[in-house]
Each structure stands twice: as C-alpha cells, then as structure tokens.
Amino acid sequence: MPACFEVYVETHFSAAHRLKGYPGDCARLHGHNWMVEVTVRCTQLDALGIGIDFRDVRTALKEAVADLDHQDLGEIPAFRAQNPTSENIARYLYRELSSKLDDASRRVSKVKVCETPGAGALYWEE
Numbered sequence: 533m534p535a536c537f538e539v540y541v542e543t544h545f546s547a548a549h550r551l552k553g554y555p556g557d558c559a560r561l562h563g564h565n566w567m568v569e570v571t572v573r574c575t576q577l578d579a580l581g582i583g584i585d586f587r588d589v590r591t592a593l594k595e596a597v598a599d600l601d602h603q604d605l606g607e608i609p610a611f612r613a614q615n616p617t618s619e620n621i622a623r624y625l626y627r628e629l630s631s632k633l634d635d636a637s638r639r640v641s642k643v644k645v646c647e648t649p650g651a652g653a654l655y656w657e658e
C-alpha cells in the first residue's frame with residue numbers, strides 16, 4: 533500500500549453574505565467568522581521528513597482567503613451566479629488552492645469551511 537500523509541492548515545476570515553431564495557433569516561445580509569481548513573495529501577516526504585511545509589500551505593491559504601476577507605461575498609464574481617454557501621465557498625477555495633499547491637507528489641484532498649462552530653461543509657474531487 534502506498535505511503536500517504538495528510539497535512540492540514542486552518543485559518544479564518546470574516547465576511548458578509550446573504551443566501552438568495554433561502555426561506556428564512558439567512559436571506560438577509562449577515563456576517564460570519566468563517567473557519568477554513570485545507571488538507572493536502574502527500575505521497576512523499578523530503579529529506580527533512582516534510583510532505584509539504586505548513587508555511588507553504590498557510591501562504592497559499594491566506595492568499596486565497598484574502599480575496600474573501602471583509603467582503604460582501606455576493607459581490608465577488610465567483611458568487612454572483614451561485615449563493616456563497618459553505619459548500620460553494622469550499623469548492624471555490626479547493627479549486628484556488630489546488631491550482632497553487634498540487635504537484636506530482638501532493639494534491640489538495642479536501643477543504644472544510646465552517647460558518648459557525650460545529651456546522652460546515654467539506655469539498656473534494658475524486
């Protein structure tokens with residue numbers, strides 16, 4: 533069986549959103565402190581025993597999240613045609629991060645987004 537490590541880094545961002553068509557208060561503009569966790573699957577370790585440096589993951593994650601931080605998410609092009617739900621934000625960040633971090637020996641395996649402690653969504657592609 534091939535060796536497999538998963539390396540993860542978490543961060544937060546603050547933003548406003550509304551869920552168009554939602555049958556309740558989430559249809560109104562409101563804010564969250566979102567938690568985002570990215571997990572990178574690595575099949576090799578370097579000479580230091582590192583699959584991917586936490587710092588490299590954190591840099592990519594902070595760059596991706598910077599485009600969302602302190603924004604009204606509905607005004608961001610990625611969320612004009614789809615609601616900025618946890619699911620859609622997780623998919624958006626997965627694709628942003630995959631384009632920066634994937635290589636021959638590692639790939640982003642999942643992104644987790646939580647709007648409130650204990651409730652969120654995970655996205656991955658198989």
Ligand SMILES: Nc1nc2c(c(=O)[nH]1)N=C([C@H](O)[C@H](O)COP(=O)(O)OP(=O)(O)OP(=O)(O)O)CN2
Nearest residue numbers: 551557558562564616617618619647648651652653
């Ligand atoms: N599957 C999803 N369900 C909901 C989402 C979502 O993105 N994916 N989003 C919302 C709203 O954004 C809502 O603001 C968050 O709801 P909730 O987790 O219930 O948070 P509250 O602060 O409203 O918690 P209460 O304890 O209910 O006050 C809804 N659903």
Ligand SMILES: [Zn+2]
Nearest residue numbers: 558562564647
């Ligand atoms: Zn919300």
